[in-house]
Amino acid sequence: MRVEQSMLSMRNISKAFNGITVLDSVDFSVKKGEVHALMGGNGAGKSTLMKILTGVYTADQGEIYIDDQLVEIKNTDDARKNYISMIFQEFSLIPTLTVAQNIFLTREDKTSIGLLNDKECIAKTRKLLQDLEVDIDPNELVGNLGVGYWQMTEIAKALSQETKILVMDEPTASLTKKETEILFSFINQLKSKGYAIIYISHRMDEILEICDRITILRDGKHVATEDCKQIDLDMVIQHIVGSGMDKAFEWVERDYDKNTAPVLEVKNLSLGSKVQDVSFNLFPGEIVGIAGLMGSGRTETVSAIFGTGPKDSGDIIVKGEKKTIKNASDAVKAGLALIPEDRxxxxxxxxxxxxxxxxxxxxxxxxxxxxxxxxxxxxxxxxxxxxxxxxxxxxxxxxxxxxxxxxxxxxxxxxxxxxPSVLMLDEPTIGVDIGAKTEIVDVIRELADSGKAILVISSELPELLALSDRVLVMHEGRIVKELQRREINTEEELQHAIQGF
Ligand SMILES: Nc1ncnc2c1ncn2[C@@H]1O[C@H](COP(=O)(O)OP(=O)(O)OP(=O)(O)O)[C@@H](O)[C@H]1O
Ligand SMILES: [Mg+2]
Incomplete structure (x- = not known):
């Protein structure tokens, strides 16, 4: 029987920083035309393993084989020569340069006098962006673009050089649903062209959708490699967390005084068609969730309250006192805090x-x-x-x-x-691992128990349901429904409310 050959094989890789072992004899391999998920808790060593592959760090021990040939990757140039590209978790773009300049910054596309050949760069960038189906002007300064577009620029940069092995470190963390769909169809194209893709993510739904196999690291050690068809969520959580996590996302009814004065009153908040006549109260000790689809006006609502986004009209009343909030520092003075989405x-x-x-x-x-x-x-x-x-x-x-x-x-x-007396959190657990999510949920509950009023936006319904005492459903800029948590029996019910049924 012929054993299917790996395009990439990392064997026995170890790495320590200042005497602390971060990777311990890790084996990892990827086949041609495969999307291979790399999962593990925060700090498990995923990014470090991939930085060794891409020459950002060198391993203390171990070998890397590409098409069964031993290769030496001592720096990022060596990685490029072996057709390896990576989209980093931390953005590596320079805001004061244009999209095209960023993409070709470290490359050889230079004219005889050594400057970037602008015209060709721009033409190539335009073509790349068209292939990715993203509408960005190559001449735009990166600093002027939203976070989602930064990510697309990073991807275009990685693909601008000849690549066989592409590493994506949490590529969707700042993408909208539509951008994610475009990215996935693009990944499928690359897959059919024979690329090997390594996909780091904390999101099981994404992994089940586009990955073929999954490898899980825990505390720097390889714990499992499985076919994605053979896995289920419980098993993956077990591997990531180790000795088990019992109480996942369980809602516990909380007791708080419902007869006191509200700590925050929002009255008739409006912003064009994005936020329309939004009014609600928040009581001390209460956790209120805002549910809604991408683009339903959730983020715009909290940033209008906090003064970091625009508003046309509306009143913000904190502890019975009307506040003029024009910016974040006014908001902080009024006792508000907002942990934004693009933190x-x-x-x-x-x-x-x-x-x-x-x-x-x-x-x-x-x-x-x-x-x-x-x-x-x-x-x-x-x-x-x-x-x-x-x-x-x-x-x-x-x-x-x-x-x-x-x-x-x-x-x-x-x-x-x-x-703060009012804490607003926009997607508080994006990018944190499954174990840490429950920790954050616990911390939020503790804060509410200590008397703070909490407003949470989350697209992850199990999380929203685990946290909220009350849920406001937004649709096209309006609050269309208000539900007490105990009235919601299943995730499907909330899903229906969100979709507008
Ligand atoms: N340059 C460095 N110096 C010292 N310690 C480092 C360095 N780079 C990473 N580490 C440590 O190595 C461990 C593994 O980090 P790594 O970034 O690989 O985790 P990860 O699996 O990517 O986690 P996350 O899901 O949170 O991104 C962490 O404890 C981190 O603090
Ligand atoms: Mg990482």
Whole structure:
């Protein structure tokens, strides 16, 4: 019997940073024409394994074979020579350059005087973007584009060079549903052309839709490689989490005083056709979920409340007092916090430590005389690391050395540190692993128990149902339904309400 040959085979790969083992004798292989999912908890080592493949890091031990030939990948140039491209989890684009310049930045398409040959770059970029079916002007500055378009530009950049093996590290985290569909049909095209694609994601639905096989890492070790047809969610969760996770997403009825005055009143909020006459109240200790399809006006509503997005009219009343909120700093003063959807780009100073990031919004509270009370600051930072189970060696580690999901937890910690009375979260668990999701759900419940009012937007219905005491359903800019959580029996019922049946 002929054994099907792997296009890529990584064998016995180990890697440590500062004496801490991050990858421990990992084997990983991908076939031609295969989409292979790489899963695992935050910090499991997925990005690191792929950075070894693409020459960003070198392994301490192990070999890489391509078409059964041993290859040496010591830097990104070696990876390119072996037709390996990667779309990174952290964006690698330069905002002050155009789309075309970003795509061809590190490439040889230069004229005799060594400058980028603009005309050809632009023509090639236009063709690439057309193939991807994305409507972006090659001359547009990347800084002017929305996050979804950054991702598409990253993809165009990866595909602009000859590629056989393409790594995508959480490519859909900032894409809309439509953009995701375009990406998937594109992945299918690449697959039929014989590319080997490695797809890192925390989303099971996506993996089941486009992947052929799945490999799971846990704490730097390979735990399983399975055919996607043979797997189910429970099994995958078991592999990712290890010794099991019992209470997944279970709703528990919460008790809070329903006869007090609301902490937040939103009255007749409007913004063109996007937000139409939205009114609702939030009570202390309450968790309210906003459900709705992509584009139903959820994000626009919370950003209009928080002053980071526009509004035409409407009143925001906090603790009985009408507030003028024109920007985020007005909102923070009024006791509001918003953890935005695109926090990966906005939320962190990556060169700073975990502690410094958490301290940023609360420096004034940490002062002792003219200095920062270091003991107090360390305690607060350590408490958050523990509470949110942030995987870091210590609070002094630079945040860009943490895994993507752990960086997100720091953004959450940062906003919580300021102790707001109303906390709004837009898709709070995008990019965090299944285990960490339940941790975040627990933290949100604890915050509500301590008297904060919470507003959550989530496209993941199990999460929304696990959290909310009350659900507002939005459709085309309006609140079309308000449901008490206990009235909703199944996810399907909520799904029906969202779809407008
Ligand atoms: N350059 C570095 N220096 C020190 N530690 C690092 C470095 N890069 C990664 N690590 C550590 O290695 C571990 C694995 O990180 P990695 O980014 O590979 O995780 P991941 O599986 O991609 O997680 P996520 O799903 O959160 O993106 C983490 O504990 C991280 O802090
Ligand atoms: Mg990662």
């Amino acid at each position: 990966r780009v906005q939320g962190l100073v990556l060169e700073h430590s975990v502690k410094e990031n958490i301290m940023l919004p609360i420096l004034s509270k940490m002062q002792k005389g003219l200095l920062i009370d270091d003991k107090k600051a360390n305690k607060v930072a350590n408490d958050f690391v523990k509470k949110l189970n942030i995987k870091t060696d210590d609070i002094y580690k630079t945040t860009n050395l943490l895994s993507g999901g752990n960086q997100q937890k720091i953004v959450l910690a940062k906003w919580l540190a300021n102790d």
